[in-house]
Amino acid sequence: MKQYIGIDLGGTGIKGAVVREDGEILARQTCPTRPRRGPAAVAEDIGAMIRTLGRGREVAGVGLGCPGTVDDRAGTVVYACNIGWVNYDVRRTLEDTGFSVRLVNDANAAALAEAAVGAAKGTRSAVVVTLGTGIGGGVVLDGHLLTGFTGAASELGHMCIVADGESCACGRRGCWETYASATALIRRTEAAMAAHPDSALHRIAREKGGVDGRTAFAGQEAGDPAATRVVAEYIRYLGVGIANLVNIFFPEVIALGGGIANQGETLLRPLRAQVQSQEYGSAYTKKHPRIVTCTLGSDAGVIGAALFAAEKPE
Amino acid sequence: MKQYIGIDLGGTGIKGAVVREDGEILARQTCPTRPRRGPAAVAEDIGAMIRTLGRGREVAGVGLGCPGTVDDRAGTVVYACNIGWVNYDVRRTLEDTGFSVRLVNDANAAALAEAAVGAAKGTRSAVVVTLGTGIGGGVVLDGHLLTGFTGAASELGHMCIVADGESCACGRRGCWETYASATALIRRTEAAMAAHPDSALHRIAREKGGVDGRTAFAGQEAGDPAATRVVAEYIRYLGVGIANLVNIFFPEVIALGGGIANQGETLLRPLRAQVQSQEYGSAYTKKHPRIVTCTLGSDAGVIGAALFAAEKPE
Structure with a gap:
């Protein structure tokens, strides 16, 4: 080899x-x-x-x-x-x-x-989305990476999902990454904490030494209503972008990477429901892209x- | 052959x-x-x-x-x-x-x-967008049509650009086609006419036997302020979706078809400015996708x- x-x-x-x-x-x-x-x-x-x-x-x-x-x-x-x-x-x-x-x-x-030897091994088409500081990603079709004619393709995080929405560092407004990156989740968590001084999020953040992408999920697990709303809202925006990619590429697999993907089924189960309800022609087909987590880590x-x-x- | x-x-x-x-x-x-x-x-x-x-x-x-x-x-x-x-x-x-x-x-x-023998002949990658009753389209990469694993790919019109926006016939909300199809332009034109009884749009529609995708452009040409706003707003939403496709595919050519594309440079010139300002990394490259009209017609x-x-x- x-x-x-x-x-x-x-x-x-x-x-x-x-x-x-x-x-x-x-x-x-x-x-x-x-x-x-x-x-x-x-x-x-x-x-x-x-x-x-x-x-x-x-x-x-x-x-x-x-x-x-x-x-x-x-x-x-x-x-x-x-x-x-x-x-x-x-x-x-x-x-x-x-x-x-x-x-x-x-x-x-x-x-x-991930497409060749990881989460989407053996498939013909995969979209990989990395939820980190921003949203990165890549699209692999028939084993080849989609790169576009400048090598700049697949800036999936800079797809606008809210016209005239929040400003993104790239200069656009309403980019997916301003709503669904780990940074966005942290910002949303901090806003919920400011609005709800009695939320369990405060205790969780204190115990873990600060707010990160896990804080809201931990709060949800503890039954905290503010945390539960933060997670639901986050997954809703994540779902809008994923459903866009489904309607554009209809890949066999969508694989999620980055720290937030470590939430596994807690994230994936509600996300799949969101996405499927927004898939074009979803009611008429039994073939749906599989939404999974990446397997190769760093x-x-x-x-x-x-x-x-x-x-x-x- | x-x-x-x-x-x-x-x-x-x-x-x-x-x-x-x-x-x-x-x-x-x-x-x-x-x-x-x-x-x-x-x-x-x-x-x-x-x-x-x-x-x-x-x-x-x-x-x-x-x-x-x-x-x-x-x-x-x-x-x-x-x-x-x-x-x-x-x-x-x-x-x-x-x-x-x-x-x-x-x-x-x-x-x-259009990619093989029309507007994008000779290019390696093209996205074709048809502005009609809805927004249809297709993506051709290295001469091959992107079809996805169900044959359902490239439902470009059903990319959400306004989360929680207007309802689309497909069941989603905020789909690009509800903002940038010919139908959307006509709806927007009719709303402007209802709001502005003195607009030149009324005369133009009467002379042409009704409102269609050309009415607002004709009103803009006649210097009507309401029509000018309708066209600007329409091009803005069209540009958001096109810029998304640029950031995802970075194709050599984006070709627009359907009746509205007949407006030619009246449509394309402001559209190119919109799109380029939203292109990821636009300031650092001289390579920009060419935005043109389709050439093969029906x-x-x-x-x-x-x-x-x-x-x-x-």
């Missing part, structure tokens, strides 16, 4: 791995990103990591997963705000590793991994970057 | 054509649908049309474009409300034509035609159905 190197470049750390084409990780490396050093220093560390991982192995290709917008054709990171890269020609910098490094958006890479990024190296260039 | 037969089954008429693989129409047939006769009688007319068109020609395949949801794998029309077909096995009925007839949604067929349906016959089955 062929082996590839996958690199997952994050704001905090750089992860690298040698990945077999079936998704098995054979070796790992990590180092801190320290993006303030500038792109050249960071790219040098990535180059060193590629050389170390590749030593004594027959590596068929290298994929680099980056935050933000990448242009795989040009070999550049177009814009990655959280590491401060703008139109950086990372492919040229990495040329002396001996590989023509393929570039892929990090959320897209994770989606490719390895999805390196695995997907490695598997992307095997994709035919645009 | 190979030749295919394409059939476009509509609520009023059935159109058939022999189409060369480059999109050239070599022969045509039409007959009324009269759907009240029931699916068997309609299918019999389709069968007769296929035989007539195929006589003395070497036909490589037949494609049937139908309204509603089709299941090409099963060979059935799952649900087509405007002709009253529910789970009808049309492939079996047409077996004695000697062809295994391929099934495709009519808006998807039109999109395939032939798109038969051409696309014919071209679909050449697609690899799911």
Whole structure:
């Protein structure tokens, strides 16, 4: 079986791995990103990591997963705000590793991994949605990642679901991620706490050292009415976006990742009901997309970057 | 060059054509649908049309474009409300034509035609949006129609852009087509007329024998403020949905069809400005999807159905 190197470049750390084409990780490396050093220093560390991982192995290709917008054709990171890269020609910098490094958006890479060897393995079409600080995601059709003609495709979180709604960091209003990311859930939880000083949410947050994406779910489990409303409202907006993706792609599988997806059936059961009621022509078919959670966890990024190296260039 | 037969089954008429693989129409047939006769009688007319068109020609395949949801794998029309077909096995009925007839949604067929030989010819990715009674559409990636695992994909009009918004016939609320179809524009025009008895819209409607998708644009051209507001509001909602499709697919081309698209640059110029301001990462790239009008007119349906016959089955 062929082996590839996958690199997952994050704001905090750089992860690298040698990945077999079936998704098995054979070796790992990590180092801190320290993006303030500038792109050249960071790219040098990535180059060193590629050389170390590749030593004594027959590596068929290298994929680099980056935050933000990448242009795989040009070999550049177009814009990655959280590491401060703008139109950086990372492919040229990495040329002396001996590989023509393929570039892929990090959320897209994770989606490719989940589709190929994770939650949606064996399916023909999958949409992967990562609920984190924002909403990232990727669409895999017939084994190929949907990247669009600029490599900027699948900005699923920046689909507007509330015309003229809340402002999003991207400049639009009403983006799905302003209503259904982990950040949105936390904001909603904090607003409920401010409005309900007697809510159990206060005790839960105190015990856990602060509010996070789990707080509202814990409150709901404790029977707190304010928490229950927060969760219901969150799932409702999450459902609107998922149902949009169903009506657009009608994939076999929708896989949810990110911390919130760890809620499992507590999240999925009401979500499935929401989505199915909004699926176009739902009453006339027995085929519905399966809504599941991702299975590869934080390895999805390196695995997907490695598997992307095997994709035919645009 | 190979030749295919394409059939476009509509609520009023059935159109058939022999189409060369480059999109050239070599022969045509039409007959009324009269759907009240029931699916068997309609299918019999389709069968007769296929035989007539195929006589003395070497036909490589037949494609049937139908309204509603089709299941090409099963060979059935799952649900087509405007002709009253529910789970009808049309492939079996047409077996004695000697062809295994391929099934495709009519808006998807039109999109395939525009992508292959029309407005988006020569591109790698195109989204086609038809602004009519509803909003239909289709997505063509690398020459292949996106159909999803049930054949129900690309219900682009049933993407929610206003959570909890106006009710849609599909059962959802806030669907794009309730805000940006021709029907929506007409409704908005009529509301403006009711609110502004002195608007030029009244005269224009009287002269043209009623309100249609052109009335508001004609009023805007005449300098009527109420009409100008109707058009601006319409384009704003149209732009929200188009920008969503850009952020999801980032296609090379977005092509608009249907009567409203005949407004040409009057529609397209403000629409492009709307969309570009909502494109993710728009400021960092010079590559923007081109927004254009469809070029094949009412032939798109038969051409696309014919071209679909050449697609690899799911």
